[in-house]
Amino acid sequence: MGKINYLQVYRGIAALLVILFHVDLQAKKSFGTEFVGGFFHSANIGVDFFFVLSGFIIVYVHFDQIGDARHAPRYLLKRLLRFYPLVFAACAVKLGYFFAGGGGIPEDKIDTYRIFSSFLLLPMPENGHYLISVLWTLAHEVLFYLLFLFALLLGKRAALILGVTWALLIVIVQFPGTGKPTDFALHFLMSPCHMQFLLGAAVAVLIRKKLWEKFAVAALLAGSLFAVWCWQGARHTTAEDIYLLPRVQWGIAFALIVFGTVILEQRHEWAAPKGLMLLGDASYSVYLFHTSFLKIGAVAVGKLGGLENLMPAQAFFWLNALLATVGGVVAFYIIERPAMNYTRKLLRNRFTVS
Numbered sequence: 462m463g464k465i466n467y468l469q470v471y472r473g474i475a476a477l478l479v480i481l482f483h484v485d486l487q488a489k490k491s492f493g494t495e496f497v498g499g500f501f502h503s504a505n506i507g508v509d510f511f512f513v514l515s516g517f518i519i520v521y522v523h524f525d526q527i528g529d530a531r532h533a534p535r536y537l538l539k540r541l542l543r544f545y546p547l548v549f550a551a552c553a554v555k556l557g558y559f560f561a562g563g564g565g566i567p568e569d570k571i572d573t574y575r576i577f578s579s580f581l582l583l584p585m586p587e588n589g590h591y592l593i594s595v596l597w598t599l600a601h602e603v604l605f606y607l608l609f610l611f612a613l614l615l616g617k618r619a620a621l622i623l624g625v626t627w628a629l630l631i632v633i634v635q636f637p638g639t640g641k642p643t644d645f646a647l648h649f650l651m652s653p654c655h656m657q658f659l660l661g662a663a664v665a666v667l668i669r670k671k672l673w674e675k676f677a678v679a680a681l682l683a684g685s686l687f688a689v690w691c692w693q694g695a696r697h698t699t700a701e702d703i704y705l706l707p708r709v710q711w712g713i714a715f716a717l718i719v720f721g722t723v724i725l726e727q728r729h730e731w732a733a734p735k736g737l738m739l740l741g742d743a744s745y746s747v748y749l750f751h752t753s754f755l756k757i758g759a760v761a762v763g764k765l766g767g768l769e770n771l772m773p774a775q776a777f778f779w780l781n782a783l784l785a786t787v788g789g790v791v792a793f794y795i796i797e798r799p800a801m802n803y804t805r806k807l808l809r810n811r812f813t814v815s
Contacts, residue, residue, distance in 0.1 A: 466733035467722050472514060473740030476747045477786065478507035479595070483752055484782045491759050492768060496778045503692060508598055509711040511748075512654050515602055516661025517719050519609055524669040528616030535808060536613055540606045542804040544582070544599065550796050551749040552579050555592045558753065584649045594752055604650070605658045628659050635705040653708035660716040667720065674724050681721025688714040739790070746797045747789025754788035755781055 481496075482504035488496035526532040559571060571592075578585050579592040582600045591597060608627075612620035634651040667673055673680075691710050725731070740747065758781040762768050768777055 465723055465726055466738060467726050467731060468514065468518075468719065469741030470733050470737040471510065471718070471722070471741070472744045473737040473742075475507035475510040475514075476740060476744040476751075476789075478504040479748060480751045480755075480782050480785050482507070483594075483755055484778050484785075487755055487759060487781070488774070488778055492774060494774055497775065506692070506711055508595075509654075509657055509708065510715045511598065512601070512657035513661040513664075513712055513715040513719060515605065516658035516663075517665045517716075518661075519606065520662040520665035521669060523609070523613065524665065527612050527620055530614050533610060533613045535811075537610060538811075539804070539808055542807070543801070544603065546800045546804075547745060547749055547792075547797050548582060548596070548599065549580060550792075551753070552576075552592050554750070555753055558757075584645070586645050593749060595748060598654075600649075601652060601654050601658075605655065624659050624662065628656060631656055632705065653705045656705075656709050657712035657715070660712040661719065664716050664720045664723075668723055673720075677721045677724035677728075679721075680717045681725065684714050684717025684719075684721060687717065740786070743790045743793035743797070746793035747786060750789045750792045751785035754785040758784050 478501070481501040485496045485499065485501040485504065488494050523532070523536060526536070556571075556576070575585070575590060576592060577583070579596055582596060582603050584600050584604075585591060585597065608623065609620075611623060615623075631651045631653060634647065635653050687710070691707070691714055694707075758777075762771060762777065765771060768774055771777065772780075
C-alpha cells in the first residue's frame with residue numbers, strides 16, 4: 462500500500478497540536494501564565510487522531526493478511542522494530558540529561574520501576590510517571606498491536622467478534638455515571654482510547670471492502686464540522702470529563718475525516734504541502750522528543766536570568782515550540798530514518814512469505 466499523502470499531513474498537524482498543548486501546560490506550570498489565552502488547552506486531541514490513525518493504518522495495510530498466520534512473525538517483528546529503537550533512544554537521552562545534572566525532572570520519575578516501564582512501554586498506574594510523559598499513549602498502542610496479532614492468527618470473523626466485544630466492554634465499564642474503574646488492569650484494558658483504535662480499524666475495513674465510497678465528501682465535511690463542534694466543547698471540559706463520551710466524539714470526527722480523505726485522495730491524487738509531509742514523516746520523533754526540548758528551553762531561560770529579562774513570554778513560548786519541532790525533525794534524520802532503513806533491510810532478508 463502506498464503512502465496516503467494527506468494522512469501524513471494530518472499526522473504532522475496532530476504532532477504540532479500535541480507540542481502546542483505541552484507549551485500551554487508549560488506556560489501554566491513553569492511560568493504561571495497563559496499561552497495565547499489558553500487557546501491550545503485542548504490541543505491534546507492530536508493524541509486522539511494518532512489513535513484513530515493507528516487503528517486505520519494497521520488494518521488497512523494488513524487487511525489481506527488477516528487469518529494467515531504465516532504473516533504473524535514478520536508483523537510482530539516489524540511493529541517491535543518500528544516502536545522500540547526510538548523509545549530506547551528517547552529514554553536514554555532523558556536519563557543522560559538527568560544524570561548529567563539537568564534540572565526540571567521530578568525525582569519520582571527516576572526509579573527502577575518507572576525506568577523499566579518506560580523503556581518497555583509497560584502499563585503504569587494512573588499516578589505514575591514515565592520518563593517521557595507521552596509514553597502512556599504508546600503503551601496503549603502496544604496493546605492494540607498485540608491484540609491485532611490475534612486477528613492475523615484467528616481470522617476476520619474472530620477479529621470482528623473480538624473488536625465488537627472489546628467495544629461493548631469499554632462502554633459498559635466506562636459508561637457515564639459509573640465512575641472510573643479502580644482496578645488498574647481493568648482501567649488500562651478498557652480505556653476509552655481503545656474505542657478510537659477500533660473506529661480507525663472500522664474505517665479501514667470499509668475502505669478495503671469499497672463500501673459507502675459515495676459518501677466520501679459528506680463524511681469529510683461532517684467530520685470536519687463535528688471536530689469544530691468538539692473543539693468548542695472541549696475548551697470548557699474539566700479533568701473529570703476526559704473519559705468515554707469525549708473520546709468517542711473525537712474518534713467519530715477523526716474517523717469520518719480519515720474515511721473521506723483516503724477515498725477522495727485515491728480518486729484525485731491530491732498534491733500535499735511538502736513541509737507538512739516532512740513533519741508527518743517525522744511525527745513519531747517529534748512526538749517522542751518534543752517534551753525534552755521544551756524542558757531544555759525552559760531550563761535555559763532560568764539559567765539566563767528568567768523570562769522577564771529575555772523576551773516577551775508569548776514570543777518565548779512560540780520559539781520553544783519551534784525548537785521542539787526542529788529538534789524532533791533532527792532526531793528523525795539522525796536516529797529514526799536510519800533505524801527504519803536498517804529494519805526494512807532486516808525484514809527483507811529474514812522473511813519471505815509465499
